[in-house]
Amino acid sequence: MARNQSAGRPVPAPDATRRSERSRRAIYDAALALVAEVGYPKTTIEGIAARAGVGKQTIYRWWSSKADVLLEAFLDLSEQAAETARRAQADDRPAYGIPDTGDLAADLKAVLRATVDELRDPAFEAPSRALAAEGVVNEELGRAFVARLLEPQLQLYADRLRAAQEAGDVRADVDPRIALELFVSPLAQRWLQYTAPISHEYTDTLVDYALHGITPR
Amino acid sequence: MARNQSAGRPVPAPDATRRSERSRRAIYDAALALVAEVGYPKTTIEGIAARAGVGKQTIYRWWSSKADVLLEAFLDLSEQAAETARRAQADDRPAYGIPDTGDLAADLKAVLRATVDELRDPAFEAPSRALAAEGVVNEELGRAFVARLLEPQLQLYADRLRAAQEAGDVRADVDPRIALELFVSPLAQRWLQYTAPISHEYTDTLVDYALHGITPR
Amino acid sequence: MARNQSAGRPVPAPDATRRSERSRRAIYDAALALVAEVGYPKTTIEGIAARAGVGKQTIYRWWSSKADVLLEAFLDLSEQAAETARRAQADDRPAYGIPDTGDLAADLKAVLRATVDELRDPAFEAPSRALAAEGVVNEELGRAFVARLLEPQLQLYADRLRAAQEAGDVRADVDPRIALELFVSPLAQRWLQYTAPISHEYTDTLVDYALHGITPR
Amino acid sequence: MARNQSAGRPVPAPDATRRSERSRRAIYDAALALVAEVGYPKTTIEGIAARAGVGKQTIYRWWSSKADVLLEAFLDLSEQAAETARRAQADDRPAYGIPDTGDLAADLKAVLRATVDELRDPAFEAPSRALAAEGVVNEELGRAFVARLLEPQLQLYADRLRAAQEAGDVRADVDPRIALELFVSPLAQRWLQYTAPISHEYTDTLVDYALHGITPR
DNA sequence: AGATAAACGAGACGGTACGTCTAGTCTTCAC
DNA sequence: GTGAAGACTAGACGTACCGTCTCGTTTATCT
Numbered sequence: 001m002a003r004n005q006s007a008g009r010p011v012p013a014p015d016a017t018r019r020s021e022r023s024r025r026a027i028y029d030a031a032l033a034l035v036a037e038v039g040y041p042k043t044t045i046e047g048i049a050a051r052a053g054v055g056k057q058t059i060y061r062w063w064s065s066k067a068d069v070l071l072e073a074f075l076d077l078s079e080q081a082a083e084t085a086r087r088a089q090a091d092d093r094p095a096y097g098i099p100d101t102g103d104l105a106a107d108l109k110a111v112l113r114a115t116v117d118e119l120r121d122p123a124f125e126a127p128s129r130a131l132a133a134e135g136v137v138n139e140e141l142g143r144a145f146v147a148r149l150l151e152p153q154l155q156l157y158a159d160r161l162r163a164a165q166e167a168g169d170v171r172a173d174v175d176p177r178i179a180l181e182l183f184v185s186p187l188a189q190r191w192l193q194y195t196a197p198i199s200h201e202y203t204d205t206l207v208d209y210a211l212h213g214i215t216p217r
Numbered sequence: 218m219a220r221n222q223s224a225g226r227p228v229p230a231p232d233a234t235r236r237s238e239r240s241r242r243a244i245y246d247a248a249l250a251l252v253a254e255v256g257y258p259k260t261t262i263e264g265i266a267a268r269a270g271v272g273k274q275t276i277y278r279w280w281s282s283k284a285d286v287l288l289e290a291f292l293d294l295s296e297q298a299a300e301t302a303r304r305a306q307a308d309d310r311p312a313y314g315i316p317d318t319g320d321l322a323a324d325l326k327a328v329l330r331a332t333v334d335e336l337r338d339p340a341f342e343a344p345s346r347a348l349a350a351e352g353v354v355n356e357e358l359g360r361a362f363v364a365r366l367l368e369p370q371l372q373l374y375a376d377r378l379r380a381a382q383e384a385g386d387v388r389a390d391v392d393p394r395i396a397l398e399l400f401v402s403p404l405a406q407r408w409l410q411y412t413a414p415i416s417h418e419y420t421d422t423l424v425d426y427a428l429h430g431i432t433p434r
Numbered sequence: 435m436a437r438n439q440s441a442g443r444p445v446p447a448p449d450a451t452r453r454s455e456r457s458r459r460a461i462y463d464a465a466l467a468l469v470a471e472v473g474y475p476k477t478t479i480e481g482i483a484a485r486a487g488v489g490k491q492t493i494y495r496w497w498s499s500k501a502d503v504l505l506e507a508f509l510d511l512s513e514q515a516a517e518t519a520r521r522a523q524a525d526d527r528p529a530y531g532i533p534d535t536g537d538l539a540a541d542l543k544a545v546l547r548a549t550v551d552e553l554r555d556p557a558f559e560a561p562s563r564a565l566a567a568e569g570v571v572n573e574e575l576g577r578a579f580v581a582r583l584l585e586p587q588l589q590l591y592a593d594r595l596r597a598a599q600e601a602g603d604v605r606a607d608v609d610p611r612i613a614l615e616l617f618v619s620p621l622a623q624r625w626l627q628y629t630a631p632i633s634h635e636y637t638d639t640l641v642d643y644a645l646h647g648i649t650p651r
Numbered sequence: 652m653a654r655n656q657s658a659g660r661p662v663p664a665p666d667a668t669r670r671s672e673r674s675r676r677a678i679y680d681a682a683l684a685l686v687a688e689v690g691y692p693k694t695t696i697e698g699i700a701a702r703a704g705v706g707k708q709t710i711y712r713w714w715s716s717k718a719d720v721l722l723e724a725f726l727d728l729s730e731q732a733a734e735t736a737r738r739a740q741a742d743d744r745p746a747y748g749i750p751d752t753g754d755l756a757a758d759l760k761a762v763l764r765a766t767v768d769e770l771r772d773p774a775f776e777a778p779s780r781a782l783a784a785e786g787v788v789n790e791e792l793g794r795a796f797v798a799r800l801l802e803p804q805l806q807l808y809a810d811r812l813r814a815a816q817e818a819g820d821v822r823a824d825v826d827p828r829i830a831l832e833l834f835v836s837p838l839a840q841r842w843l844q845y846t847a848p849i850s851h852e853y854t855d856t857l858v859d860y861a862l863h864g865i866t867p868r
Numbered sequence: 869a870g871a872t873a874a875a876c877g878a879g880a881c882g883g884t885a886c887g888t889c890t891a892g893t894c895t896t897c898a899c
Numbered sequence: 900g901t902g903a904a905g906a907c908t909a910g911a912c913g914t915a916c917c918g919t920c921t922c923g924t925t926t927a928t929c930t
Contacts, residue, residue, distance in 0.1 A: 020902075040354055044890060055903040060892065129353055135410060136350035137257055142411045150412060161431075174431045177413070178422055181403035182431070186395070189402040192409075193352060194359045195367060196394075205395055213430030214378075214391045214399070235880055235922070261911055272882040277913065452875060452927070474788055480916060489877040494918065563787060569844060570784035571691055576845045584846060595865075608865045611847070612837070612856055616865070619840040620832035626843075627786060628793045629801060630828075639829055647864030648812075648825045648833070669896065669906060695885060706908040711887065 019062070026052035027059060028073040032127055035070060040130030045069075067134045067141045074127045075148055098160040104169045105207055107160065112183060112203035119191050119198065132192055154180060182210035231278050243269035244276060245290035249344055252287060257347030262286075284351045284358045291344045292365055315377040321386045322424055324377065329400060329420035336408050336415065349409055371397060399427035448495050460486035461493060462507035466561055469504060474564030479503075501568045501575045508561045509582060532594040538603045539641055541594065546617060546637035553625050553632065566626055588614060616644035665712050677703035678710060679724035683778055686721060691781030696720075718785040718792045725778045726799055749811040755820045756858055758811065763834060763854035770842050770849065783843055805831060833861035 030051035034043040045066055049056045063069045098111050118124055131149075135142030154177075161176035170179070183206040190198050247268035251260040262283055266273045280286045315328050335341055348366075352359030371394075378393035387396070400423040407413045464485035468477040479500055483490045497503045532545050552558055565583075569576030588611075595610035604613070617640040624632050681702035685694040696717055700707045714720045749762050769775055782800075786793030805828075812827035821830070834857040841849050 023902080045892085046890060049903090053903080055905080056892080057894085057904090058902060061902090132410065133350045133353035136353060137347055139411060146410055146412050150410065154412070168433070170431050171433050174426065175422070178403070178419070179426060179431045181406065181423075182399050182426055185402035185406040186398035188406050188410075189398065193349065193363055193367065193405075194356060195363050195371070202395070205392070206398075209391065209396060209399055209427070209430075211430050211432045213426075213428050214387050214396045215428045216385070216388050217434055229879090232879070232922095235878095237881070240881075262913085263911060266882090270882075272880095272884095273913080274883090274915090275881065278880075449874065452873095454876070454926090457876075478916060479918085483877090487877080489875095489879080490918080491878090491920085492876060495875080566844065567784045567787035570787060571781055573845060580844055580846050584844065588846070602867070604865050605867050608860065609856070612853070613860060613865045615837035615840065615857075616833050616860055619836035620829070622844075623832065623836040623839050627783065627797055627801065627839075628790060629797050629805070636829070639826070640832075643825065643830060643833055643864075644860070645864050645866045647860075647862050648821050648830045649862045650819070650822050651868055666896095666905070669904095671895095671907070674907075696887085697885060700908095704908080706906095706910085707887080708889085708909090709907065712906080 020058075023052065023054050023058055024062070027054060027069065028076050030054075031069050031073045032077060032123075035130050036122065036126040039126070040070070040133065043070075043130075065141075067131070067138060070127060070134075071131055071141065071144060071148070074131060077127070078149065097156045100160060100163055102167070104160070104164045104167075105211055108157075108183065108207045109204050111157075112187065112207065113200045115187065116198050116200060116203055119187075129192070154184065157184060179210070183207050236279070237275075240269065240271050240275050241279070243271060244286065245293050247271075248286050248290045249294060249340075252347050253339060253343040256343070257287070257350065260287075260347075282358075284348070284355060287344060287351075288348055288358065288361060288365070291348055294344070295366065314373045317377060317380055319384070321377070321381045321384075322428055325374075325400065325424045326421050328374075329404065329424065330417045332404065333415050333417060333420055336404075346409070371401065374401060396427070400424050453496070454492075457486065457488050457492050458496070460488060461503065462510050464488075465503050465507045466511060469564050470556065470560040473560070474504070474567065477504075477564075499575075501565070501572060504561060504568075505565055505575065505578060505582070508565055511561070512583065531590045534594060534597055536601070538594070538598045539645055542591075542617065542641045543638050545591075546621065546641065547634045549621065550632050550634060550637055553621075563626070588618065591618060613644070617641050670713070671709070674703065674705050674709050675713070677705060678720065679727050681705075682720050682724045683728060683774075686781050687773060687777040690777070691721070691784065694721075694781075716792075718782070718789060721778060721785075722782055722792065722795060722799070725782060728778070729800065748807045751811060751814055753818070755811070755815045756862055759808075759834065759858045760855050762808075763838065763858065764851045766838065767849050767851060767854055770838075780843070805835065808835060830861070834858050 027048060030048045031043070034047055034051060043066065045056060045059055048054075048066075048069065049059055059069060063072065099107050101107055128149075131141075131145050135145040157180035158176040161170055161174075161179055164170040165172055165174070165176070170176070183203065186206055187198060187203055190196050190202075244265060247265045248260065251264055251268060255264075260283065262273060262276055265271075265283075265286065266276055276286060280289065316324050318324055345366075348358070348362050352362040374397035375393040378387055378391075378396055381387040382389055382391070382393070387393075400420065403423055404415060404420055407415050407419075461482060464482045465477065468481055468485060477500065479490060479493055482488075482500075482503065483493055493503060497506065533541050535541055562583075565575070565579050569579040591614035592610040595604055595608075595613055598604040599606055599608070599610070604610075617637065620640055621632060621637055624630050624636075678699060681699045682694065685698055685702060694717065696707060696710055699705075699717075699720065700710055710720060714723070750758050752758055779800075782792070782796050786796040808831035809827040812821055812825075812830055815821040816823055816825070816827070821827075834854065837857055838849060838854055841847050841853075
């Protein structure tokens with residue numbers, strides 16, 4: 001992502017130590033605000049630069065594309081949110097990840113309900129939807145999006161499922177990385193593709209189906 | 218979809234009876250070819266018109282956007298493919314839909330394996346990926362994409378599951394429309410978002426997990 | 435003007451006897467009205483056709499260009515005006531042309547004053563200015579404009595000057611066709627090119643200078 | 652001329668100090684060449700931009716219309732020609748304007764003969780004819796054309812006539828600005844409107860008629 | 869009176885150019 | 900010597916007309 005250095009002429013890499021933190025922040029803010037306000041397709045680099053009070057070159061110097069700017073802006077936003085959340089928690093509690101109360105179904109349902117709520121938060125919806133869309137069509141960005149944003153999230157589910165396996169609540173022969181998709185992917189698809197509305201009841205049902213299957217026991 | 222008639226001056230709707238079938242076909246072909254060759258973002262209306270040997274206005278007269286052209290082109294392609302498939306089948310066999318051999322798991326696995334193959338067919342991949350991406354970010358198109366392409370496919374799974382319910386192979390309290398997502402959505406997400414590779418083994422596993430759950434029985 | 439029949443395939447010449455007089459009149463009216471309202475450059479053949487309630491082909495069938503339509507429309511207008519003027523005159527008076535009272539200077543001044551007034555009539559100004567402009571840049575139309583509209587007018591001056599020569603009021607060695615330009619062309623240039631305002635005093639002065647020269651006698 | 656700033660949103664005026672002289676020259680050259688080669692109506696802004704190797708926006712940034720480009724291009728050409736002529740002259744001779752040998756008729760005839768030759772020079776004919784035509788129909792451009800190109804030329808005649816008045820060769824009560832039209836306007840009209848051919852003999856005759864009148868002395 | 873054929877209103881078609889917008893590069897000036 | 904400002908080349912956007920080409924629908928003679 002960072003900087004395109006594959007091309008012919010070895011562009012002298014900008015000196016990152018002298019980079020203006022002020023501009024970086026302003027660009028993130030402008031990019032997120034514009035995506036939220038006018039949508040991703042109508043968000044332009046010129047627009048971001050103008051809103052951030054920054055020259056276009058300052059954007060092209062540090063990012064390779066509109067999608068790249070937005071990806072980093074969103075990553076930054078997520079980190080800030082995570083940081084805030086972490087700080088807000090009581091100090092000695094498990095810092096991050098999916099809770100493990102011993103009740104797998106309840107834990108998954110709780111987290112998925114929270115995810116549903118988050119997906120409906122407009123501040124998150126516009127940029128993450130934009131990034132997801134761009135990632136569908138732009139494989140490089142798609143992989144970056146998955147690696148830096150999605151996979152870390154999914155890993156938390158995998159960890160929880162592995163813990164459940166150790167507790168005997170999930171069969172040992174089950175691959176947690178696949179199993180988690182049984183409830184995560186349906187939610188993702190409904191949200192991304194508007195195939196159907198999402199709700200707490202829906203995600204609860206997904207967890208039940210995924211844990212116990214749909215055949216008679 | 219149809220025609221923009223929301224704006225101020227009521228543009229007289231073009232006379233569809235005089236529409237050039239030749240141009241329509243040429244536009245579909247050009248649009249699909251360009252999306253496959255240079256990708257959706259670099260496919261332009263000017264490019265489609267030039268390649269189709271058609272005036273730009275002929276495109277703007279009948280479609281409202283590049284996405285709209287591609288959606289119809291892809292629908293047309295699908296219909297043609299379905300038509301071909303239908304014709305290729307023996308006359309008395311069940312014409313369309315998911316086979317029902319009595320073995321639900323085997324039937325689902327077979328269809329999903331075929332889907333995996335289709336998703337890897339470049340002729341289908343480029344346009345459907347492009348449409349899916351556009352649909353993520355453009356709700357109107359997204360809903361049209363789902364309603365006209367995706368949902369009819371999903372309905373076939375729902376039908377098969379309902380038959381399985383009647384045969385006692387699926388619990389009666391299960392909602393087929395949700396249940397199908399347990400194996401369809403994971404595949405869709407891996408394909409769309411590059412979260413992980415897809416394979417026949419993978420979809421087989423999904424069916425097994427979905428049918429029997431991941432908890433010990 | 436008439437009809438382009440130089441090209442390869444011998445387009446069957448339209449049958450003028452079956453031509454719709456109604457359409458012809460409507461086209462003339464629409465053309466003149468549009469030129470007066472929106473100016474010549476913004477007058478389009480589509481616009482004329484729409485306003486005249488006529489198919490575009492009906493225009494292309496009978497005229498070769500926008501300029502051609504306007505030229506004929508203006509000729510028609512001029513003929514009608516001349517006809518009206520002729521009818522309005524007493525029956526036995528000299529029907530047409532420049533009066534000959536025996537006083538050359540007075541006669542020329544009177545006619546030029548009338549011309550100044552006519553040039554200021556908006557109904558004449560827009561189309562004649564448009565035709566003159568087009569004629570400057572389009573030699574074929576320019577020559578047609580001169581031959582059919584301008585030269586007949588100038589001929590009247592030449593006739594009056596010749597009569598004056600016979601009466602001994604103009605030197606015998608003077609070429610009337612050139613002499614008339616001494617007062618006609620300055621007026622034409624001021625009007626066409628906005629080089630200076632026109633007035634009755636101005637044309638009176640032109641006649642005086644032209645008749646007696648500008649050197650001391 | 653300058654820049655359109657009448658519209659709603661106040662488009663930020665471009666910074667003239669940073670203007671590319673290279674582009675400006677290339678645009679002038681391309682515009683003049685195209686007008687000479689294919690004529691004014693078939694000269695397009697796109698064509699000028701392409702030929703000049705320039706983006707369309709660079710033309711729209713600095714000029715408001717095709718006519719405006721051509722006017723400035725032609726002014727530039729005239730200035731260059733005048734500059735060249737000035738440099739070519741012997742240093743102590745009267746730098747510019749109409750010669751004053753004491754023989755008014757001869758001086759005027761000489762200058763008009765030179766003008767006839769210039770009007771026949773294709774390099775000047777196409778653009779000046781195009782500008783004149785556009786000026787007939789577009790008052791704003793017409794006035795600019797007159798003010799910046801025509802009137803300065805005419806002023807030279809007025810100056811020479813005033814000198815002749817002081818020398819007693821022209822009557823004191825004659826208005827030089829009007830008198831000059833007696834020989835300038837006829838030539839202009841013949842050239843512009845193709846009313847008749849132009850020649851050295853013709854302009855000589857015009858001078859004779861204008862100086863001495865057409866009546867017997 | 870009916871047949872026949874051309875002119876007609878309408879408007880879709882392949883095109884060209886318009887004037888605007890944005891991409892991404894390059895240059896200038898201020899801090 | 901970085902970074903804002905913005906002019907530059909390039910080219911797609913969506914619109915407006917061009918001139919050509921069908922369509923059916925009048926008209927208007929010619930059987």
